[in-house]
Amino acid sequence: MRPTEGDVLLVIDLQADFLPGGALAVPDGDAVIAPINRLLGQFPHAVLTQDWHPPGHVSFVTSHPGRAPFETVPLAYGPQVLWPEHCVQGSAGAELAPTLNAARAELVIRKGHHRHVDSYSAFLEADRRTPTGLAGYLRERGFTRVVLCGLATDYCVAWSALDARAAGFEAVVLADAVRGIDRDGSVARAWAEMAAAGVGRAMSGTFGRG
Numbered sequence: 001m002r003p004t005e006g007d008v009l010l011v012i013d014l015q016a017d018f019l020p021g022g023a024l025a026v027p028d029g030d031a032v033i034a035p036i037n038r039l040l041g042q043f044p045h046a047v048l049t050q051d052w053h054p055p056g057h058v059s060f061v062t063s064h065p066g067r068a069p070f071e072t073v074p075l076a077y078g079p080q081v082l083w084p085e086h087c088v089q090g091s092a093g094a095e096l097a098p099t100l101n102a103a104r105a106e107l108v109i110r111k112g113h114h115r116h117v118d119s120y121s122a123f124l125e126a127d128r129r130t131p132t133g134l135a136g137y138l139r140e141r142g143f144t145r146v147v148l149c150g151l152a153t154d155y156c157v158a159w160s161a162l163d164a165r166a167a168g169f170e171a172v173v174l175a176d177a178v179r180g181i182d183r184d185g186s187v188a189r190a191w192a193e194m195a196a197a198g199v200g201r202a203m204s205g206t207f208g209r210g
Helices: 029-042 134-141 153-166 186-196
Strands: 007-012 046-051 072-075 078-081 107-111 145-151 170-179 200-202
Touching: 007 029, 007 153, 029 145, 029 170, 046 134, 046 153, 145 153, 153 170, 153 186, 186 200
Parallel strands: 007 046, 007 145, 046 107, 145 170, 170 200
Antiparallel strands: 072 078
């Protein structure tokens, strides 16, 4: 399948803190870099996202004394998983993976920069009301299909794919170019939710210039 001018590759949160040795490392997360770099050479258009939290962000377990990492707490906008501090603005952990061919991206969307609300999705923050502006950008550019890869399958990738569909785009997640955190079966649940919403699942080798 050859990428067209209507396709955009959406690379989710391929940042140092999510890679091995990072503050919130996704198991085997670095395995996605090679297929994603190949895809960046195949797709005519690409967008990257970057988690970009201020110090003291509401999603950090350190902002909730007495709580434990990965515990879920109720916040004004709904349940929130408490994460180790990660991807703090300007930190080394927030940097894009050094071996990622980021120069190919036409846009970098930074998300999670509001102190009091988290943002898994590339399209909408966790309050489900505050847009990042990505949907409008994609529509104005004339894109109709979003092909997703990156980290992590069960959080930022899945939320982004579901929101892409809700915004009216075709969405495909590349199974060999994503990895998940997978707590208590969260990856399987994410794939099921995406399938139910009409998100496609493919392998990175499906796309090439033939």
